[in-house]
Amino acid sequence: MTEFALDAPVLVRPYTARRDGDFAVIGDDSRQVYLSIPAEGLDLLEWLRDGATVGEAVRRFEATHAASPDADAFLQALADEGFLAPAGAHDPPPDAEPARARRAGHLEWLSPHAARRLLSRPVLAVCGVVVGVAVAMAVDRPGLVPGPSSLMFHSHFWAYLLVVLGIAVIGVWLHELAHVVGARAAGTSARMTVGNQMYAIVAQTDLSGMWMASKRERFVAVLVGPLVDVIGAALLFITLWLNDVGVLGLPEPVRLVVAGVLFTSFIRLLWQTFLFLRTDFYYLITTALDTRSLMADTGAFLRNLVRRVLRRRLIDQSGVGRGEMRTIRIYAVVWVLGRVVALAVLFTATIPLLWFYLVRVVGFFRGDEMTGQFTWADVLALAMLSFLLDGGGTLMWLRSLRRSSRLRRRAPDRVLVE
Structure with missing residues (x-):
């Protein structure tokens, strides 16, 4: 544990700060570490940065806020995250959490001014017109809106699947690229x-x-991704409508691909509503409610419920306001129910699907005869995608669970934001 003498100054490493009501956010961009602290805590940190000793900073705090700060705990928490150290120190404290290595962002060449022009009101107005036209066309011909059957190809399944998936991946890339543009703005x-x-x-x-960034800028950076999905879906539906009325003469394979890609856009938008995961709409809600670590605080709240039953020491959540704690209690229900459903899908659909294709791939290499309407090319394509996406995702999840478990063993009484 780091010791801070009252009559000595403190080494405060470079940081940026933004006040937001009763809280402030401090950040070290070089290490990509960001903390939310009480606004009065930023006053204390600024006095220390300006050269005041710990004792002088505490006395200024008491004179300004008519209260005595828990300086030892506050300074220790900042030291653990590498924001400060005792005078004379040159390296981050040995017990600090390792920060993520600073990596260059994407689109660094795009200036904030140019990014803001891409997200300007005229551009958004054009997007609104496109979406409005697509909605009107859908009302005119609702039968053109594709359903799950749009991904049920009855011939050349593997070829259709790979083409639709390839185009869908491009859509995902554009979605994420839009988030980057929002950040650059x-x-x-x-x-x-x-x-x-x-x-x-x-x-x-x-x-x-x-x-x-400001709250408005955070809203823009979060919403611009789903906006790209909506625009893409609107353009695809307009294409189907124009083909249906005879303006376009799309070959049937192209029409099937367009319908399949459009349905994958619907799936991506539906995914964003899974609030028990860190999706765009989850971040939209946390930004709107000013909850800085809703999922982490909810995890601590649920673990405290278990700890109360087991009569163990509780994780300190005294810094969470009453209004935010009400939000956490409501979100805890969403989190638990969502995870239960997701786990049910894992054990009733994902794992059986992986086993289904594993058996057939083994049969392929043994020379078994293929039965049914699928060819071996279809089965191998599905197996490859299933093992890559579902199997790979499961392995990554298990690895993240092990990492979280190690972090909690090292700091069992802290709220860990990952």
Whole structure:
């Protein structure tokens, strides 16, 4: 544990800060570490940064806020995250959590001014017109709206599947690229990565730098991804409508691909409503409610319920306001029910599907005869995608669970935000 003498100054490492009501966010962009602290805590940190000793900063705090701060705990928490150290120190404290290595963001060449023009009101107005036209066409011919059957190809299944999936991946890439543009419009960096949400492999964008942006800018960066999905779906439906009325003469294979890709757009939008995962709409709600770590605080709340039953020491959540705690209690129900359903799908659909294709792939290499309407090319294509997406996602999830377990063993009484 780091010791801070009252009569000595403190080494405060460079940081940026943004006040937001009763709280402030401090960040070290070089390490991509961001913390939410009480606004009065930022006063204390700024006095220390300006050269005041710990004792002088505490006395200023008492004179300004008419209260005595728990300086030891506050300074220790900041030291653990590498924001400060005793005077004379040159390296981060040995017990600090390792920060993520700073990596260059995508579209760094795109200036904030240019990014804001891409998200300007005229551009959004044009997008609104396109969506409005598509909605009117859907009302005119609702039978053109594709359903799950649009992915049930009765011939050349493997070829259709790979083409539809390839185009859908491009749509996912555009979705994530839009998030990066939203971050650049706020003057921050963002990076697209591949990760997992439970057992599903997902593309995602690291928007950590948006903690330092305004609430409006955070809304834009979050919403622009689903907006791209909606625009893409609208353009695809307009294509189907124009073909149906005879303006376009699409070959039947092309029409089938367009309908299949459109349905995958619906699936992506539906995915964003899974609030028990870190989806775009989850971040939209947390931004609207000013809950800075809703999922992590909910996890601590649920673990405390178990700890009360087992009569173990509780995780300290005294810093969570009453209004935010009400939100956490409601969200806990959504989180538990969502995870139960997701686990049920894993054990009743995903794992049996993986086993189904594993048996058939083994049969293929043994020379078994193929039965049914699928060819071996169809089965191998489905097996490859299933093992890559479902199997790979499950392995990544298990690895993240092990990592979380190690972190909790090291700090059992802390709220861990991952």
